Amino acid sequence: MFDDVLPVRERSLARTDWVLGYPHRPEGWPGMRVMPGLELAIVEGLVRKATGCDRLWVETAPDGAQLNHNCIQLVGVDECGQRPHTDSRALCRFAAVLYLNPGAPDECGTSFFRQRLPGGQRGGNVVMPPHRNLVEALGTRYVPEDSFVEDLSIPHRFNRLLVYQANLLHSATAYHGRTQQEKRMAAVFFWMAKA
Ligand SMILES: [Fe+2]
Numbered sequence: 001m002f003d004d005v006l007p008v009r010e011r012s013l014a015r016t017d018w019v020l021g022y023p024h025r026p027e028g029w030p031g032m033r034v035m036p037g038l039e040l041a042i043v044e045g046l047v048r049k050a051t052g053c054d055r056l057w058v059e060t061a062p063d064g065a066q067l068n069h070n071c072i073q074l075v076g077v078d079e080c081g082q083r084p085h086t087d088s089r090a091l092c093r094f095a096a097v098l099y100l101n102p103g104a105p106d107e108c109g110t111s112f113f114r115q116r117l118p119g120g121q122r123g124g125n126v127v128m129p130p131h132r133n134l135v136e137a138l139g140t141r142y143v144p145e146d147s148f149v150e151d152l153s154i155p156h157r158f159n160r161l162l163v164y165q166a167n168l169l170h171s172a173t174a175y176h177g178r179t180q181q182e183k184r185m186a187a188v189f190f191w192m193a194k195a
Contacts (some may be wrong), residue, residue: 001051002098003139005159008038008187009100012072013180017055030175031075037187040070043096044191050163051094057192061073067091067190070175072100075175076183082173084113084148087166090132092190093160100185101176102158108184109177110188113148117162122149127167135168166190 002008003027018034021027044056067087097110098134099110115123153173154162164170177183 002042002159006096009095009185012027012037026172031073031183033071035068036070036165037072038070043189045162047096047163047191051154051193053195056191059192062121069190070187071183074180074183074185076177077175077177080175082111082171084169084171085097086127086134086169087190088133089127089167091195092166094163094191095164096161096189098161098187099156100187103182104176104184106155107174109154109173110162111153111171111173112151113171114151115151116146120186125151125169
């Protein structure tokens with residue numbers, strides 16, 4: 001997808017300003033991360049084309065908070081598992097992930113989920129107004145483990161950019177590896193958008 005994506009990976013691995021998340025520090029996000037990741041012009045050009053939205057921007061919450069846009073994440077198999085969630089409707093309409101490890105297996109891609117209803121039926125897969133995210137919609141962060149059923153899984157492919165509606169229930173399908181070279185590396189992006 002991008003000609004110069006391997007240098008992005010190598011440059012990122014060589015950086016010394018990685019910030020540690022869960023389980024190394026009490027953070028809501030796993031592994032380690034570093035920002036900024038890529039030159040955005042090419043990525044945003046592709047996202048404009050895919051979504052039909054000419055205007056993309058990074059939203060700021062009233063308290064000044066922003067999502068970690070254009071952020072490179074490195075997460076190993078021991079650091080996190082699946083965590084179905086949605087990205088805040090208040091802060092983004094589209095999200096994207098660019099897979100950055102040529103050695104990571106197919107099952108380290110991204111999965112989309114539905115709610116599992118009593119009786120096993122499949123429920124909804126998006127969070128709608130007035131709720132901003134899944135935690136708000138469900139009223140809790142803590143739900144039984146079988147609350148969601150995988151609907152669709154996009155295989156990990158090095159240099160694949162996956163763009164999706166941020167209010168869809170999603171998660172990394174799996175993490176991988178124990179060394180920096182082996183761990184699942186992905187750049188993540190979050191945009192508010194208008195046609
Ligand atoms: Fe997400």
